[in-house]
Amino acid sequence: MSDLITISYRSKAVLSDPTRDVDDIVAESHSRNEARGITGILLFDGEFFMQTIEGPAASTRALFVSIIEDDRHENVVPFFICEIEGRDFPDWHMEFLEPGETAKILLDMKKFNFSYRDLRHVQAIRGIAVGFESLS
Numbered sequence: 001m002s003d004l005i006t007i008s009y010r011s012k013a014v015l016s017d018p019t020r021d022v023d024d025i026v027a028e029s030h031s032r033n034e035a036r037g038i039t040g041i042l043l044f045d046g047e048f049f050m051q052t053i054e055g056p057a058a059s060t061r062a063l064f065v066s067i068i069e070d071d072r073h074e075n076v077v078p079f080f081i082c083e084i085e086g087r088d089f090p091d092w093h094m095e096f097l098e099p100g101e102t103a104k105i106l107l108d109m110k111k112f113n114f115s116y117r118d119l120r121h122v123q124a125i126r127g128i129a130v131g132f133e134s135l136s
Contacts, residue, residue: 002083002084002085003056003057004054004055004056004057004060004083004084004085004086004087005054005055005056005057005060005061005081005082005083005084006052006053006054006060006080006081006082006084006088007052007053007054007060007061007064007078007080007081008050008051008052008053008078008079008080008081009050009051009064009067009076009077009078009079010048010049010050010051010076010077010079011048011049011051011073011074011075011076011077012047012048012049012073012074012075013044013046013047013048013049013072013073014071014072014073014074015072018046021072022044022096025042025072026042026094026096029042029093029094030093030094031093032063033053033055033063033093033094034093036055036056036059036063037055037056037059038053038054038055038056038059038060038063038093039053039054039055039087039089039090039091039092039093039094040052040053040054040055040089040092040093040094040095041089041092041094041095041096041097042094042095042096042097043097044096044097049073051067052080052088052089053067054084054087054088054089055087057083064078
């Protein structure tokens with residue numbers, strides 16, 4: 001069994017100065033994630049964030065709790081949480097794709113329906129609640 005987990009989520013951005021705020025998020029994330037052994041990627045289309053973080057289970061869960069509490073976004077909806085054997089982003093402590101780059105990858109990102117009813121991994125979302133209760 002691996003001690004690594006991955007968490008992917010989407011959220012709606014609440015930014016007063018998007019350029020500065022996103023730069024701050026990336027800078028903070030890069031140094032913090034490197035120290036905690038967390039890697040991942042952040043996508044932003046100008047309205048929504050999508051992010052995947054991966055790393056040691058305890059550190060990644062703790063980071064996700066702080067992400068949920070961050071007031072620079074709202075409506076954080078996790079859509080994939082699981083144990084992993086290896087990382088998808090082993091060299092990226094936080095790689096950021098800006099709106100233009102994100103649009104090339106996810107042309108219809110704004111049309112995605114991230115409601116709980118349509119998420120493929122609802123069971124994983126329920127299962128992670130047990131892990132968050134132990135962090136409190």
